[in-house]
Amino acid sequence: MNLFDVYPLYNVTPVSARGIVVTDDKGQEYLDFYGGHAVISIGHSHPHYVKRLKDQLDKIGFYSNAVQNPLQVELATKLGQLSHCEDYNLFLCNSGAEANENALKMASFHTGKSRVIAFKNGFHGRTSAAVAVTDNEKINAPLNKQQKVTILPLNDIKSFKIEIGKGDVCGVIIEAIQGVGGLDEPSTQFYQKIAQLSKQNNAVLIADEVQSGFGRSGAFFGFQHHNIEPDIISIAKGMGNGFPVGGILIHESIKASYGLLGTTFGGNHLACVATMAVLEVLEKENLLENATQLGLYFSKKAAEIPQVKRVKGRGLMLGLEFDFEVAELRKKLIYEQYLFTGGAKDKHVLRILPALNITKEHIDIFFNALKKVL
Numbered sequence: 001m002n003l004f005d006v007y008p009l010y011n012v013t014p015v016s017a018r019g020i021v022v023t024d025d026k027g028q029e030y031l032d033f034y035g036g037h038a039v040i041s042i043g044h045s046h047p048h049y050v051k052r053l054k055d056q057l058d059k060i061g062f063y064s065n066a067v068q069n070p071l072q073v074e075l076a077t078k079l080g081q082l083s084h085c086e087d088y089n090l091f092l093c094n095s096g097a098e099a100n101e102n103a104l105k106m107a108s109f110h111t112g113k114s115r116v117i118a119f120k121n122g123f124h125g126r127t128s129a130a131v132a133v134t135d136n137e138k139i140n141a142p143l144n145k146q147q148k149v150t151i152l153p154l155n156d157i158k159s160f161k162i163e164i165g166k167g168d169v170c171g172v173i174i175e176a177i178q179g180v181g182g183l184d185e186p187s188t189q190f191y192q193k194i195a196q197l198s199k200q201n202n203a204v205l206i207a208d209e210v211q212s213g214f215g216r217s218g219a220f221f222g223f224q225h226h227n228i229e230p231d232i233i234s235i236a237k238g239m240g241n242g243f244p245v246g247g248i249l250i251h252e253s254i255k256a257s258y259g260l261l262g263t264t265f266g267g268n269h270l271a272c273v274a275t276m277a278v279l280e281v282l283e284k285e286n287l288l289e290n291a292t293q294l295g296l297y298f299s300k301k302a303a304e305i306p307q308v309k310r311v312k313g314r315g316l317m318l319g320l321e322f323d324f325e326v327a328e329l330r331k332k333l334i335y336e337q338y339l340f341t342g343g344a345k346d347k348h349v350l351r352i353l354p355a356l357n358i359t360k361e362h363i364d365i366f367f368n369a370l371k372k373v374l
Protein backbone atom coordinates (compact mmCIF):
# COMPACT_ATOMS: atom_id res chain seq x y z
CA MET A 1 0.00 0.00 0.00
CA ASN A 2 1.22 3.56 -0.75
CA LEU A 3 0.52 6.67 1.28
CA PHE A 4 -2.30 8.94 0.09
CA ASP A 5 -0.17 11.67 -1.41
CA VAL A 6 -1.50 14.93 0.05
CA TYR A 7 1.64 16.51 1.53
CA PRO A 8 4.54 18.08 -0.39
CA LEU A 9 7.47 16.91 1.76
CA TYR A 10 10.87 18.36 2.57
CA ASN A 11 13.59 15.76 2.21
CA VAL A 12 14.39 15.54 5.94
CA THR A 13 13.76 12.54 8.21
CA PRO A 14 13.82 13.48 11.89
CA VAL A 15 14.62 10.57 14.19
CA SER A 16 15.14 12.31 17.51
CA ALA A 17 14.65 15.72 19.08
CA ARG A 18 15.49 17.49 22.31
CA GLY A 19 14.59 21.06 23.27
CA ILE A 20 14.80 23.15 20.12
CA VAL A 21 17.14 20.72 18.28
CA VAL A 22 15.83 18.11 15.83
CA THR A 23 18.25 15.43 14.56
CA ASP A 24 17.78 13.58 11.27
CA ASP A 25 18.65 10.02 10.21
CA LYS A 26 22.11 11.17 9.04
CA GLY A 27 22.95 12.81 12.37
CA GLN A 28 22.44 16.35 11.05
CA GLU A 29 21.03 18.73 13.68
CA TYR A 30 18.42 21.38 12.86
CA LEU A 31 17.18 24.28 15.01
CA ASP A 32 13.41 24.16 15.14
CA PHE A 33 11.83 27.61 14.73
CA TYR A 34 8.49 26.13 13.66
CA GLY A 35 7.56 23.40 16.16
CA GLY A 36 5.75 21.31 13.54
CA HIS A 37 3.02 23.95 12.94
CA ALA A 38 3.12 25.64 16.40
CA VAL A 39 2.79 22.39 18.31
CA ILE A 40 6.03 22.17 20.31
CA SER A 41 5.43 24.60 23.18
CA ILE A 42 7.81 23.41 25.93
CA GLY A 43 10.52 21.92 23.68
CA HIS A 44 10.90 18.46 22.18
CA SER A 45 11.12 15.57 24.67
CA HIS A 46 11.10 17.86 27.71
CA PRO A 47 12.26 15.57 30.59
CA HIS A 48 9.26 16.42 32.81
CA TYR A 49 6.83 15.75 29.94
CA VAL A 50 8.52 12.45 29.05
CA LYS A 51 8.48 11.29 32.67
CA ARG A 52 4.82 12.22 33.16
CA LEU A 53 3.78 10.27 30.04
CA LYS A 54 5.94 7.23 30.82
CA ASP A 55 4.67 7.06 34.40
CA GLN A 56 1.07 7.27 33.19
CA LEU A 57 1.63 4.60 30.56
CA ASP A 58 2.78 2.26 33.33
CA LYS A 59 -0.59 2.81 35.07
CA ILE A 60 -3.35 3.18 32.47
CA GLY A 61 -3.23 4.77 29.00
CA PHE A 62 -6.88 4.83 28.05
CA TYR A 63 -10.38 4.21 29.13
CA SER A 64 -13.51 5.73 27.62
CA ASN A 65 -15.66 8.60 28.90
CA ALA A 66 -18.14 6.14 30.40
CA VAL A 67 -16.18 5.95 33.68
CA GLN A 68 -14.63 8.39 36.16
CA ASN A 69 -11.34 9.99 35.12
CA PRO A 70 -10.02 12.25 37.91
CA LEU A 71 -7.18 13.41 35.63
CA GLN A 72 -9.74 15.37 33.57
CA VAL A 73 -10.95 17.16 36.70
CA GLU A 74 -7.36 17.88 37.80
CA LEU A 75 -6.59 19.24 34.33
CA ALA A 76 -9.69 21.46 34.21
CA THR A 77 -8.80 22.93 37.62
CA LYS A 78 -5.17 23.64 36.70
CA LEU A 79 -6.10 25.04 33.27
CA GLY A 80 -8.72 27.33 34.84
CA GLN A 81 -6.18 28.67 37.32
CA LEU A 82 -3.30 29.25 34.92
CA SER A 83 -5.44 30.75 32.15
CA HIS A 84 -7.58 32.85 34.53
CA CYS A 85 -10.63 31.27 32.89
CA GLU A 86 -12.25 29.81 35.99
CA ASP A 87 -15.78 30.70 34.80
CA TYR A 88 -15.59 28.10 32.02
CA ASN A 89 -16.16 24.34 31.79
CA LEU A 90 -13.87 22.06 29.81
CA PHE A 91 -14.74 19.56 27.06
CA LEU A 92 -11.79 17.54 25.75
CA CYS A 93 -11.31 16.23 22.20
CA ASN A 94 -8.36 15.36 19.97
CA SER A 95 -7.44 18.17 17.54
CA GLY A 96 -7.94 21.80 16.63
CA ALA A 97 -10.50 21.12 13.92
CA GLU A 98 -12.48 18.95 16.28
CA ALA A 99 -12.36 21.66 18.94
CA ASN A 100 -13.82 24.20 16.49
CA GLU A 101 -16.34 21.67 15.17
CA ASN A 102 -17.64 21.21 18.72
CA ALA A 103 -17.53 24.96 19.41
CA LEU A 104 -19.63 25.71 16.31
CA LYS A 105 -22.05 22.91 17.13
CA MET A 106 -22.46 24.30 20.67
CA ALA A 107 -23.12 27.79 19.25
CA SER A 108 -25.89 26.34 17.11
CA PHE A 109 -27.39 24.19 19.91
CA HIS A 110 -27.29 27.11 22.32
CA THR A 111 -28.93 29.71 20.07
CA GLY A 112 -31.09 27.47 17.85
CA LYS A 113 -29.63 29.28 14.80
CA SER A 114 -27.24 28.15 12.07
CA ARG A 115 -25.36 30.93 10.23
CA VAL A 116 -21.75 31.64 11.22
CA ILE A 117 -19.64 34.75 10.70
CA ALA A 118 -15.93 34.17 10.14
CA PHE A 119 -13.14 36.35 8.77
CA LYS A 120 -11.03 36.68 5.65
CA ASN A 121 -7.80 34.64 5.73
CA GLY A 122 -8.96 32.78 8.84
CA PHE A 123 -8.09 29.10 9.29
CA HIS A 124 -10.09 26.85 11.61
CA GLY A 125 -9.41 23.27 10.45
CA ARG A 126 -10.54 20.71 7.90
CA THR A 127 -13.61 18.99 9.34
CA SER A 128 -17.13 19.76 8.16
CA ALA A 129 -18.09 23.04 9.87
CA ALA A 130 -14.51 24.06 10.72
CA VAL A 131 -13.47 23.99 7.08
CA ALA A 132 -16.66 25.77 6.00
CA VAL A 133 -15.69 28.75 8.19
CA THR A 134 -12.12 28.66 6.83
CA ASP A 135 -11.45 31.19 4.08
CA ASN A 136 -10.02 28.79 1.50
CA GLU A 137 -12.20 27.62 -1.39
CA LYS A 138 -9.70 24.94 -2.38
CA ILE A 139 -10.07 22.88 0.80
CA ASN A 140 -13.90 23.09 0.86
CA ALA A 141 -15.67 20.20 -0.90
CA PRO A 142 -19.23 20.65 -2.22
CA LEU A 143 -20.42 18.93 0.97
CA ASN A 144 -18.79 21.60 3.15
CA LYS A 145 -20.13 24.44 1.00
CA GLN A 146 -23.67 23.65 2.15
CA GLN A 147 -23.03 25.36 5.51
CA LYS A 148 -24.36 28.87 6.04
CA VAL A 149 -21.24 30.98 6.45
CA THR A 150 -20.46 34.63 5.82
CA ILE A 151 -16.80 35.58 5.58
CA LEU A 152 -16.15 39.25 6.35
CA PRO A 153 -13.05 41.44 6.15
CA LEU A 154 -11.13 41.62 9.42
CA ASN A 155 -11.43 44.94 11.28
CA ASP A 156 -14.40 46.14 9.20
CA ILE A 157 -17.00 46.94 11.82
CA LYS A 158 -19.53 48.28 9.29
CA SER A 159 -20.01 44.98 7.44
CA PHE A 160 -20.04 43.07 10.74
CA LYS A 161 -22.83 45.26 12.12
CA ILE A 162 -24.97 44.67 9.05
CA GLU A 163 -24.52 40.88 9.07
CA ILE A 164 -24.92 40.28 12.80
CA GLY A 165 -27.98 42.54 12.80
CA LYS A 166 -29.84 40.14 10.50
CA GLY A 167 -30.56 38.02 13.59
CA ASP A 168 -29.81 34.55 12.18
CA VAL A 169 -26.17 34.24 13.30
CA CYS A 170 -25.44 31.50 15.86
CA GLY A 171 -21.72 32.09 16.18
CA VAL A 172 -18.79 34.33 15.34
CA ILE A 173 -15.38 32.66 15.11
CA ILE A 174 -12.11 34.58 15.17
CA GLU A 175 -8.38 34.03 15.75
CA ALA A 176 -6.64 36.56 18.02
CA ILE A 177 -3.64 36.32 15.69
CA GLN A 178 -4.17 34.65 12.34
CA GLY A 179 -1.74 31.75 12.08
CA VAL A 180 -2.04 30.10 8.69
CA GLY A 181 -3.34 33.36 7.15
CA GLY A 182 -0.16 35.32 7.89
CA LEU A 183 -0.22 36.94 11.37
CA ASP A 184 -2.87 39.64 10.90
CA GLU A 185 -4.79 40.57 14.05
CA PRO A 186 -8.13 42.12 14.96
CA SER A 187 -7.65 45.53 16.59
CA THR A 188 -8.69 45.79 20.25
CA GLN A 189 -11.51 48.13 19.22
CA PHE A 190 -12.78 45.62 16.63
CA TYR A 191 -12.53 42.58 18.93
CA GLN A 192 -14.35 44.43 21.73
CA LYS A 193 -17.05 45.67 19.35
CA ILE A 194 -17.75 42.24 17.86
CA ALA A 195 -17.92 40.80 21.41
CA GLN A 196 -20.49 43.41 22.36
CA LEU A 197 -22.56 43.06 19.16
CA SER A 198 -22.48 39.24 19.37
CA LYS A 199 -23.91 39.39 22.89
CA GLN A 200 -26.60 41.88 21.84
CA ASN A 201 -27.62 39.67 18.92
CA ASN A 202 -27.61 36.35 20.80
CA ALA A 203 -24.61 34.96 18.90
CA VAL A 204 -21.84 32.92 20.55
CA LEU A 205 -18.35 34.42 20.30
CA ILE A 206 -15.78 31.68 19.65
CA ALA A 207 -12.12 32.55 20.24
CA ASP A 208 -10.06 30.14 18.16
CA GLU A 209 -6.93 29.88 20.33
CA VAL A 210 -5.76 26.64 18.75
CA GLN A 211 -2.55 28.30 17.61
CA SER A 212 -2.34 31.50 19.70
CA GLY A 213 -3.25 29.86 23.04
CA PHE A 214 -1.19 28.19 25.76
CA GLY A 215 1.17 31.12 26.16
CA ARG A 216 2.35 31.47 22.58
CA SER A 217 1.50 35.18 22.31
CA GLY A 218 2.93 36.00 25.75
CA ALA A 219 -0.53 35.95 27.39
CA PHE A 220 -2.15 32.60 28.18
CA PHE A 221 -4.72 33.32 25.45
CA GLY A 222 -4.35 35.79 22.59
CA PHE A 223 -7.76 37.41 23.27
CA GLN A 224 -6.46 38.44 26.71
CA HIS A 225 -4.46 41.21 25.01
CA HIS A 226 -7.83 42.79 24.19
CA ASN A 227 -9.73 42.53 27.48
CA ILE A 228 -12.74 40.62 26.19
CA GLU A 229 -14.58 37.52 27.38
CA PRO A 230 -15.46 35.01 24.64
CA ASP A 231 -18.29 32.49 25.14
CA ILE A 232 -16.21 29.54 23.90
CA ILE A 233 -12.43 29.17 23.57
CA SER A 234 -10.97 26.42 21.37
CA ILE A 235 -7.56 24.92 22.16
CA ALA A 236 -5.15 22.30 20.73
CA LYS A 237 -1.60 22.42 19.24
CA GLY A 238 0.76 23.64 22.02
CA MET A 239 -1.60 22.16 24.60
CA GLY A 240 -0.14 18.67 24.19
CA ASN A 241 3.41 19.50 22.96
CA GLY A 242 2.94 16.84 20.27
CA PHE A 243 0.42 14.56 21.95
CA PRO A 244 -2.83 14.84 19.93
CA VAL A 245 -5.24 16.66 22.22
CA GLY A 246 -7.75 19.50 21.85
CA GLY A 247 -10.63 21.00 23.74
CA ILE A 248 -13.11 23.79 24.25
CA LEU A 249 -13.61 26.01 27.27
CA ILE A 250 -17.33 26.77 27.44
CA HIS A 251 -18.54 29.71 29.53
CA GLU A 252 -20.65 28.53 32.43
CA SER A 253 -23.62 30.53 31.12
CA ILE A 254 -23.90 27.84 28.40
CA LYS A 255 -25.42 24.76 29.98
CA ALA A 256 -24.42 21.13 29.39
CA SER A 257 -26.75 18.15 29.02
CA TYR A 258 -26.00 14.46 28.52
CA GLY A 259 -25.21 13.54 24.93
CA LEU A 260 -24.76 17.12 23.66
CA LEU A 261 -21.10 16.43 22.82
CA GLY A 262 -19.07 13.23 22.95
CA THR A 263 -15.92 11.43 21.81
CA THR A 264 -14.21 8.07 22.25
CA PHE A 265 -10.60 9.20 22.61
CA GLY A 266 -11.02 12.78 23.91
CA GLY A 267 -9.70 13.35 27.44
CA ASN A 268 -7.96 9.99 27.69
CA HIS A 269 -5.42 9.48 30.48
CA LEU A 270 -2.34 10.09 28.33
CA ALA A 271 -3.79 13.25 26.77
CA CYS A 272 -4.56 14.60 30.23
CA VAL A 273 -1.08 14.05 31.62
CA ALA A 274 0.56 15.43 28.46
CA THR A 275 -1.46 18.64 28.93
CA MET A 276 -0.81 18.72 32.68
CA ALA A 277 2.92 18.39 32.00
CA VAL A 278 2.75 21.31 29.55
CA LEU A 279 0.93 23.47 32.11
CA GLU A 280 3.40 22.54 34.85
CA VAL A 281 6.39 23.46 32.67
CA LEU A 282 4.77 26.71 31.47
CA GLU A 283 4.31 27.69 35.13
CA LYS A 284 7.61 26.43 36.55
CA GLU A 285 9.80 27.87 33.78
CA ASN A 286 7.78 31.11 33.58
CA LEU A 287 7.37 30.62 29.84
CA LEU A 288 4.70 33.25 29.17
CA GLU A 289 7.19 35.88 30.32
CA ASN A 290 9.94 34.23 28.26
CA ALA A 291 7.67 34.30 25.18
CA THR A 292 7.07 38.02 25.70
CA GLN A 293 10.73 38.92 26.28
CA LEU A 294 12.19 36.68 23.57
CA GLY A 295 9.51 37.83 21.14
CA LEU A 296 10.65 41.42 21.72
CA TYR A 297 14.30 40.39 21.27
CA PHE A 298 13.46 38.55 18.04
CA SER A 299 11.48 41.53 16.70
CA LYS A 300 14.29 43.95 17.52
CA LYS A 301 16.83 41.80 15.67
CA ALA A 302 14.45 41.40 12.72
CA ALA A 303 13.95 45.14 12.44
CA GLU A 304 17.73 45.50 11.84
CA ILE A 305 17.51 43.43 8.63
CA PRO A 306 16.83 45.72 5.65
CA GLN A 307 15.02 43.03 3.60
CA VAL A 308 12.42 42.53 6.38
CA LYS A 309 9.53 44.85 5.52
CA ARG A 310 7.55 44.25 8.69
CA VAL A 311 7.52 42.04 11.79
CA LYS A 312 4.02 40.75 12.54
CA GLY A 313 2.51 38.96 15.54
CA ARG A 314 3.17 38.85 19.27
CA GLY A 315 5.27 36.85 21.72
CA LEU A 316 6.68 33.83 19.89
CA MET A 317 3.93 33.77 17.27
CA LEU A 318 5.72 35.88 14.70
CA GLY A 319 5.92 36.54 10.97
CA LEU A 320 8.61 38.25 8.93
CA GLU A 321 7.17 39.96 5.89
CA PHE A 322 9.39 40.30 2.81
CA ASP A 323 8.69 41.90 -0.55
CA PHE A 324 9.32 38.54 -2.25
CA GLU A 325 7.78 35.09 -1.85
CA VAL A 326 9.59 33.09 0.86
CA ALA A 327 9.40 29.51 -0.50
CA GLU A 328 13.01 29.57 -1.82
CA LEU A 329 14.26 31.27 1.34
CA ARG A 330 12.68 28.53 3.48
CA LYS A 331 14.40 25.88 1.36
CA LYS A 332 17.78 27.58 1.80
CA LEU A 333 17.20 27.91 5.55
CA ILE A 334 16.43 24.23 5.90
CA TYR A 335 18.97 22.70 3.48
CA GLU A 336 21.89 25.14 3.87
CA GLN A 337 21.47 26.53 7.39
CA TYR A 338 19.57 23.65 9.02
CA LEU A 339 16.73 25.79 10.36
CA PHE A 340 13.02 24.91 10.29
CA THR A 341 10.67 27.84 9.61
CA GLY A 342 7.09 28.07 8.31
CA GLY A 343 5.17 29.57 5.40
CA ALA A 344 1.71 31.18 5.38
CA LYS A 345 -1.22 31.72 3.03
CA ASP A 346 0.37 35.12 2.46
CA LYS A 347 3.39 33.83 0.54
CA HIS A 348 5.53 36.83 1.57
CA VAL A 349 5.43 35.88 5.26
CA LEU A 350 7.99 33.61 6.95
CA ARG A 351 6.39 32.14 10.07
CA ILE A 352 8.38 31.76 13.31
CA LEU A 353 6.89 29.52 16.01
CA PRO A 354 9.65 28.15 18.25
CA ALA A 355 9.27 26.44 21.63
CA LEU A 356 8.53 28.99 24.35
CA ASN A 357 11.77 28.19 26.22
CA ILE A 358 14.01 29.28 23.36
CA THR A 359 17.05 31.43 24.32
CA LYS A 360 18.67 34.59 22.95
CA GLU A 361 21.59 32.45 21.71
CA HIS A 362 19.22 30.44 19.50
CA ILE A 363 17.78 33.65 18.10
CA ASP A 364 21.27 35.01 17.37
CA ILE A 365 22.08 31.80 15.45
CA PHE A 366 18.85 32.24 13.48
CA PHE A 367 19.66 35.80 12.41
CA ASN A 368 23.28 35.01 11.48
CA ALA A 369 21.94 32.22 9.26
CA LEU A 370 19.19 34.39 7.78
CA LYS A 371 21.70 37.10 6.83
CA LYS A 372 23.81 34.48 5.01
CA VAL A 373 20.95 33.34 2.77
CA LEU A 374 19.39 36.71 2.04
Ligand SMILES: Cc1ncc(COP(=O)(O)O)c(C=O)c1O
Pocket (backbone or CB within 6 Å): 037, 095, 096, 097, 098, 100, 123, 124, 125, 126, 175, 179, 180, 208, 209, 210, 211, 212, 236, 237
Ligand atom coordinates in the same frame (compact mmCIF):
# COMPACT_ATOMS: atom_id res chain seq x y z
C1 LIG B 1 -6.16 28.69 14.37
C2 LIG B 1 -6.29 27.25 14.00
N1 LIG B 1 -7.45 26.62 14.24
C3 LIG B 1 -7.62 25.31 13.95
C4 LIG B 1 -6.61 24.58 13.37
C5 LIG B 1 -6.82 23.12 13.05
O1 LIG B 1 -6.11 22.33 13.95
P1 LIG B 1 -5.82 20.78 13.62
O2 LIG B 1 -4.85 20.74 12.49
O3 LIG B 1 -5.27 20.25 14.92
O4 LIG B 1 -7.12 20.15 13.27
C6 LIG B 1 -5.39 25.19 13.08
C7 LIG B 1 -4.30 24.45 12.42
O5 LIG B 1 -3.39 24.98 11.87
C8 LIG B 1 -5.23 26.57 13.41
O6 LIG B 1 -4.09 27.21 13.15
